[in-house]
Amino acid sequence: MSPDAFSLLCWRRLGPADRDRIFALHLRAIQGMGPDQVRPESLEFFEALLDGAGRIIGACDPDGALVAYGVLQDGPDPGTRPDLWLGWPFDARIQKLAGSSVAAEYRGQRLQRELIRRRVALADPDAYLYATAAPSNPASWRSLLGEGFEIRRLRRVYQDTLRYLLARRAGPRAEPAAPAAGDGALRLEGLSLDEQDRLLSCGWRGRPAPSGCVLVPPEAFE
Structure with a gap:
């Protein structure tokens, strides 16, 4: 990959026509990783998001191949209740950074950080944002910390797997000192x-x- 390949990426919101490409990239990205590190998702999960349950942003290379995506989900997952665990207002608008994937040849280019930034910008301006990350997957939670999230809880979720719960508010926000x-x-x-x-x-x-x-x-x- 050439040094300026990152700058040549085309970013856009993905739609139903991208469903199979998103799922294929997800499967490639989690190869060799167990549920203690990453949550495997179904084709139906992405289908629901593309049908209005959230938004997915993606980056394509100059040839049009999808090389990265990030999910912004409306509302919390069943079984994860940041509103209760963190004392958020009962009527809080909650959105979740619900997973992302980067093609192997584009890793190490800070694309995970870029995906977080773009999803925060895509979120509703008054939203309470959260994400989960396995303690055994430091690349994930360190990227979130670098974009203004804080680790707030440690919980067993997703079929009894251990996850950090990280949270921040949407909109412009300085990183904690x-x-x-x-x-x-x-x-x-x-x-x-x-x-x-x-x-x-x-x-x-x-x-x-x-x-x-x-x-x-x-x-x-x-």
Whole structure:
């Protein structure tokens, strides 16, 4: 791939005619990955989104091949209730960044970050946004942290698989400031999953930091 291949990509909202190409890219992207890392989706999942349950944005190469897509889903998944877990207003407009895929030859070009940015821009301006990411898939949750999301909970969802719940508001938003020394922040990777779960349940939040990711206590941002 040439160095300027990224700049030659054509971005557009995908439609029903793209269904099979989206599904094929999804299947290629998850090869070799188990449900503990990524959630496999059905053809019907993408069909419903393209039929009005959400929006899918995609990038095509100069030859018209689909090389990346990202899903913005209207409403929460059954079994994931960020409105209840995070105390969001009962009438909150909730949208989910519900998965994305990048063709192997385009990985390492920060396309996952671009897909997050474009879906946040595509979301309703007053929406509460969330996403899930497996602790064993750091590329996913680190990309979300880099785009203004915070790790808010650790939950077993999707047929009892462990996922971080990450959230932010739609619209322009500055990234959280890096925690200052002495604010009690703890390095995420140095904590067991049980300890992470305990702290997140007490209101701690996962944020980006020069060292990777830290959990910040509630008093640091209240």
